[in-house]
Amino acid sequence: MSEKLIQSVMRATEIMELFLGQQKELSVKEISEGLGLSKSTVHGIIKTLVYKGYLYQSGENAKYQLGMKLFELGNVVGSQLDITYISRPVIKKLGEQLGETIHLVAYVQGEAVYVEKLEGSHSLRIYSQVGKRAPLHCTGVGKAILAFLPAEEREEIIDQLSMERYTIKTVVDKAELKKQLAEVRRHLFAMDDEEIEIGLKCVASPIFNHQGKVVASISCAIPTVRFSNDRQQAIIQGIKEAAEAISAAIGYRRENT
Amino acid sequence: MSEKLIQSVMRATEIMELFLGQQKELSVKEISEGLGLSKSTVHGIIKTLVYKGYLYQSGENAKYQLGMKLFELGNVVGSQLDITYISRPVIKKLGEQLGETIHLVAYVQGEAVYVEKLEGSHSLRIYSQVGKRAPLHCTGVGKAILAFLPAEEREEIIDQLSMERYTIKTVVDKAELKKQLAEVRRHLFAMDDEEIEIGLKCVASPIFNHQGKVVASISCAIPTVRFSNDRQQAIIQGIKEAAEAISAAIGYRRENT
DNA sequence: TATAACATTCGTTATTGTCGAACGATGTTC
DNA sequence: GAACATCGTTCGACAATAACGAATGTTATA
Incomplete structure (x- = not known):
């Protein structure tokens, strides 16, 4: 070029x-x-x-x-991301149910971008800003999207990832990341275990469009202190259901992979 | 220049x-x-x-x-308009109470800009888009702000207004507009009576900051067909209370004009 | 396969943007 | 209150740069 x-x-x-x-x-x-x-x-x-x-x-x-x-x-761009509009009621319901911060990340123009944020009822704030890019290797939302990209595109992106380290727990090895992504594909959800910030965990699940392509992901961010084993199951369940609901709303049918 | x-x-x-x-x-x-x-x-x-x-x-x-x-x-700009953040709960409550579309307009950088929109439960959609400028002479939100600007600034702005006509009911005479603004100051709310779109009415009230300056306005948009006399009172009441609540939240005290 | 429509690149030229220096306005210090 | 310092703004000359038209790819269509 x-x-x-x-x-x-x-x-x-x-x-x-x-x-x-x-x-x-x-x-x-x-x-x-x-x-x-x-x-x-x-x-x-x-x-x-x-x-x-x-x-x-x-x-x-x-x-x-x-x-x-x-x-x-910026608002024109935002209004063209119709996933936000469709997701809003689902996010609202999920937020009320879980009481924690919910993020919606859209995969647009080759980037994973935070497009919606619902603050949890607890006072502890999560660093994030609508409009910013989500790192793909160390966030739940990023991994949920990356895992379900077409193999070729995925490999190419991983090749070019800088694997920046945010915390001691950040996975900076690409082989390890790929193993994690395979797990994400099996279980249909991704975790961020204090990989971007110590004290913060995340559960995320991918959202598919009518062609079966990943176009977004939704996550719940929880301070580690509130992340008991009991809650974990409820959160994973809630996030997966919400993701499925949004996928369905934009025309995804499970049959056509 | x-x-x-x-x-x-x-x-x-x-x-x-x-x-x-x-x-x-x-x-x-x-x-x-x-x-x-x-x-x-x-x-x-x-x-x-x-x-x-x-x-x-x-x-x-x-x-x-x-x-x-x-x-x-765009989202950085939006996040710096902290009035949206403060207003959100008030708007949400008001929206539930009235069931109609609520707008928040901020007066920033010399412009009246839609910064928040909550769609009503009825299906009839109002034309408006977050990020766009509100005409000052023929919208409730515009008049609510204009009315409470310092006299000098107000006169200067009115001088330069183009008074574009949107409907048969749009006020295009500046003297008439000034009369309306005086009424707005007396009653603390502004009306748009099908001045921007036939079939649409609006009730708006100004929001003041800690210095007593208008910095925003909030409005409720109602299709004329649903605008009965009974409801009118409730809506005016609701909008005024919401505006006062937001003003109070950003530090306005009625004493210090 | 030929054609058309459009995106993209190339090479030349004069226009245009850049820089350093000067000017003006504002506020700060003694 | 005067001298100074600081920063935003304007000016003028020069050289780099962006603009144009023509040429070349590229893609879709008949």
């Missing part, structure tokens, strides 16, 4: 993506230093982005933040 | 905004014709946007659609 990318467009996107870091507001200086560009170059691009509503200059200090145009465009 | 905007960045944003129209997918040809640019120019920009995840080329046909990066950025 010949890489003939438009420089100023690249820079514009890089500027917007700086706001994916911790900070809500950034100054011209911070941006120009962050990207290693001159202030005037950055200023020209920023001015254009502000003019179009992609950035906003707050009145108080002169700093910049992300603009409402991105909210608008 | 000296207009020294970066051409290719402008064009990149214009390309993305073409997808705000009806169509989910567009071809290079459609885009280049839509913007009056050569295919190769458009192609270069698109390639860059695809590379960065702002557009996505579907495998089936070679057409393009909006990418997940926009979903991610």
Whole structure:
């Protein structure tokens, strides 16, 4: 692929993506230093982005933040993911039943993306944000999807995985991951046993469309302290049923694998 | 303001905004014709946007659609609007109580934007989309906000309003609008009486922050056929109470105007 | 298999974006 | 309250870069 990318467009996107870091507001200086560009170059691009509503200059200090145009465009994308709309009642019911945080991850455009989050009734918060990508090798939702991708696509993705380590328990060996995925296929659910955060477990199950392809997964995240053996069975059961309900709602019939 | 905007960045944003129209997918040809640019120019920009995840080329046909990066950025913006998070339980309760569509509109970055929508239990759908701007002169939510803006800001905004007509009942006279706004201030709620769509009425009430500034509004949209006199009172009451509850939750105290 | 329609690449040119420096506004320190 | 520092903004010149039209792949269709 010949890489003939438009420089100023690249820079514009890089500027917007700086706001994916911790900070809500950034100054011209911070941006120009962050990207290693001159202030005037950055200023020209920023001015254009502000003019179009992609950035906003707050009145108080002169700093910049992300603009409402991105909210608008993001919501258009979200509204086109009709799985969220279909899943909502199922998720709501499951959330009430389990009282823990439920996540819905969609596999779209070759990425596993959190598209819906229902916070549990307990106060302990799980780090996650709708719109972010789920790591495939160390989350329940990721493994549930990965396990059921077509073999060829799956192998290719695993080949390219960076297997980043998040905790002491993160599986960073690809052979081990493949063994786990075979288990996921047998039992129709995936586990994350403190692999992304110590103290946090996850149970996830895949969602299939009318063609029998995985298009999403749903999970329940539970602090280890509340993850008794008794509850485990109930949670696995609940997640699997919810996944099946959503699969059915989008047209999956078990017969046609 | 000296207009020294970066051409290719402008064009990149214009390309993305073409997808705000009806169509989910567009071809290079459609885009280049839509913007009056050569295919190769458009192609270069698109390639860059695809590379960065702002557009996505579907495998089936070679057409393009909006990418997940926009979903991610949009959700960051959404998560920074903490009013949605605070309002959610109130909206949920109100929705159950009234059984009609509830909207939350935030006044951010100088715009009134739909940030939350709860569909009513009845099947009749209201046109609205989270992320879109609410017209200020002919929606309940718009008038509720406009009425309580500082006089100077309000006058300036009204001066610049285009007063677009949506229905036969849309108020297109600025003097008449100002009279209505005075009423809104007296009664603490705004009405939209089929001004944006025939057959649809709306009751809205403003939400204030800890400084006593309007920052949002909440509304209930009801098909005219279900808008009896009896219900009207209940709805106005419910909306006003909900607005007050949200205002209180974000720190507004009635004393400090 | 031939044709058409469209996506993609190539090569040239002038336009356009970039940079450094200067300017202006804001706020801070003594 | 004046001098200074800091940062956002504008300016002007130069060179890189993005734009275009033409050529080439690629895919679908008759």
